[in-house]
Amino acid sequence: MLELTQIRKAFNQGKHNEYWALAGIDLAIPEKQVTALRGPSGSGKTTLLTILGCLARPTEGRVRLKGEDISGLPERFLTEIRRQTFGFIFQQFNLIRGLSAIENVVLPAYPTGRPRKELLEKAEALLADVNLGHRREAKVEWLSGGEQQRVAICRALINDPEVLIADEPTANLDTRLAGEFLGILEGLADKGRTIILTSHDPMVVESEIVNFIVTLRDGKIVEQ
Amino acid sequence: MKIWIEKQKHLIDFTLASLARRKGKNLGLLFIYGLLVFVLASVALYTHALRTEAQKVLAGTPEIVLQRLVAGRHDLIPPGYIEKIGRIRGVQKKEGRLWGYYYDSVVKANYTFMAPRNMQVARGEIIVGPALERSRGLAAGNGISFRSYSGELHTFIVADVLPQTSELVSADLVLMHEEDFRAFFKYPEGHVTDVALSVANPQEIKNVALKLMDALPDSRPILRDEVLRTYASVFDWREGIMLALLSAAILAFGIFAWEKAAGLSAEEKREIGILKAIGWETGDVIKMKFWEGLLISLLAFLLGYIAAYLHVFHFGSILFEPVLKGWAVLYPSFTLTPHIDGLQVATLFFFTVFPYTAAVLVPIWRAATTDPDTVMRG
Numbered sequence A: 001m002l003e004l005t006q007i008r009k010a011f012n013q014g015k016h017n018e019y020w021a022l023a024g025i026d027l028a029i030p031e032k033q034v035t036a037l038r039g040p041s042g043s044g045k046t047t048l049l050t051i052l053g054c055l056a057r058p059t060e061g062r063v064r065l066k067g068e069d070i071s072g073l074p075e076r077f078l079t080e081i082r083r084q085t086f087g088f089i090f091q092q093f094n095l096i097r098g099l100s101a102i103e104n105v106v107l108p109a110y111p112t113g114r115p116r117k118e119l120l121e122k123a124e125a126l127l128a129d130v131n132l133g134h135r136r137e138a139k140v141e142w143l144s145g146g147e148q149q150r151v152a153i154c155r156a157l158i159n160d161p162e163v164l165i166a167d168e169p170t171a172n173l174d175t176r177l178a179g180e181f182l183g184i185l186e187g188l189a190d191k192g193r194t195i196i197l198t199s200h201d202p203m204v205v206e207s208e209i210v211n212f213i214v215t216l217r218d219g220k221i222v223e224q
Numbered sequence B: 001m002k003i004w005i006e007k008q009k010h011l012i013d014f015t016l017a018s019l020a021r022r023k024g025k026n027l028g029l030l031f032i033y034g035l036l037v038f039v040l041a042s043v044a045l046y047t048h049a050l051r052t053e054a055q056k057v058l059a060g061t062p063e064i065v066l067q068r069l070v071a072g073r074h075d076l077i078p079p080g081y082i083e084k085i086g087r088i089r090g091v092q093k094k095e096g097r098l099w100g101y102y103y104d105s106v107v108k109a110n111y112t113f114m115a116p117r118n119m120q121v122a123r124g125e126i127i128v129g130p131a132l133e134r135s136r137g138l139a140a141g142n143g144i145s146f147r148s149y150s151g152e153l154h155t156f157i158v159a160d161v162l163p164q165t166s167e168l169v170s171a172d173l174v175l176m177h178e179e180d181f182r183a184f185f186k187y188p189e190g191h192v193t194d195v196a197l198s199v200a201n202p203q204e205i206k207n208v209a210l211k212l213m214d215a216l217p218d219s220r221p222i223l224r225d226e227v228l229r230t231y232a233s234v235f236d237w238r239e240g241i242m243l244a245l246l247s248a249a250i251l252a253f254g255i256f257a258w259e260k261a262a263g264l265s266a267e268e269k270r271e272i273g274i275l276k277a278i279g280w281e282t283g284d285v286i287k288m289k290f291w292e293g294l295l296i297s298l299l300a301f302l303l304g305y306i307a308a309y310l311h312v313f314h315f316g317s318i319l320f321e322p323v324l325k326g327w328a329v330l331y332p333s334f335t336l337t338p339h340i341d342g343l344q345v346a347t348l349f350f351f352t353v354f355p356y357t358a359a360v361l362v363p364i365w366r367a368a369t370t371d372p373d374t375v376m377r378g
């Protein structure tokens, strides 16, 4: 599905505080599987995730999506790929405050120009799937952490992406909510989505829904 | 095409939702912005209406008005004076006019009393302008008394009220029979106030004036064109002051808008990052903000313009009176004829909506082109 070859990523390149967060990564993400990235803080998990999800470009190396080299594509195309192929669940959820749950869910679909009615129906179905149907008109800042995350999941799914990307999805949840999250994740994995996540949480990394574990240290893969 | 429209609809939807979220900030902005448009539009509407009004006033007046001077001051024209002018080529008509000012101490206003030549007013009757109709509550058939300068009371019946075509022309007019006029002012028999000369060919006006000065060395010809120019320069001068004040205001507004926009709040920046991360293109974000700017400025423009219209044409420009109406002593109180000029609206629109929209877009553009991966890190 996704293949990385010799990926290196530098921050502040050429300046005195130049820092190589990724130092040569070769990795293949299998299709329709759940892959977990783990490693100590600062090892480059989030950085790797941004590259996998086309949020950032590697300083060196190639990214191939379904065999096609996308590392050299201009911003516009990357955005389109991101929109069509990836759904993101951020650690801080990153919902837009002041808007209702359902409005947040449909946001990624605006640039596609799909009719609003269709979008709202879809969003409603997604919210109902995660037991949030009754909260769809609530402003997101009134929702609990667990509810916010479920809204974020629905938002990640509105464009029907093949790949779901989640950075520390359980970091802000207690054990019960983390368990619920894993349940939702399992359902999505069963439906054949490719899932990539990072986590410190043994509960996530060691759960049986994770098919592959990649361990990072100092910007390198130490175990796969 | 359909997708494009649907996309714009989405963007506008989102824009409206996000405007509603920052109500305080946006209402404040709308208010200041609308105020600016209001002031600008008021000045523009007011001066434009005044100018049109003045042109209407002068359009009805003769090309040359001849006054007689005694010791450098305007004096009555004695009998036989007009005949002395003789035949001058180009002059189509010459006639003496009878008019004068009357101060009405009841309502503290000046009227122009006049014995018209082109209109028959029966003895004991008057025809009044709309200003009198208003201030003294007159209607056809009413009687009214004026105390003349010699102290006697003269009573007239109002035969008619002049139509309200242009108030400046006719607002304070009181038309009466020549005999009544002379009796009221104790105007000497055979004398007139001034002489009106019609000249058909505008090129000949100057020549005619020169010949008049030759024939009657104690006369002063007043050319309509000169009066027009004087009016124009008076208006321009007043407008100039207003514009100077206004450009200062605009500048202040520009700085304000720039700061508002440039100081994108952390929240707004975060939102732009989120939108980009979830698949909005830089262009989509900018378009959304463009709609936002456009909606605000359009609304401000509409509100400001409508308020200005009401201010100028329904509330007599009360706010400008001190600056703009120094000459209103001549024409006590009047309402301007409502008039909207397309070009003027366009100019105003361009100078208010355009700079704001541009000022908003620049910082947005900067924020929107940052890398989307920053949202991954709180």
Ligand SMILES: Nc1ncnc2c1ncn2[C@@H]1O[C@H](COP(=O)(O)OP(=O)(O)OP(=O)(O)O)[C@@H](O)[C@H]1O
Binding pocket: A011, A012, A019, A020, A021, A039, A040, A041, A042, A043, A044, A045, A046, A047, A048
């Ligand atoms: N924009 C940036 N500028 C400079 N350095 C950065 C930037 N982003 C990340 N880094 C550095 O890159 C390294 C890897 O960061 P990254 O966020 O990928 O780590 P992580 O494995 O996700 O850590 P954590 O488990 O704490 O989330 C860190 O040392 C971090 O300080």
Ligand SMILES: [Mg+2]
Binding pocket: A045, A046, A047, A167
């Ligand atoms: Mg991280």
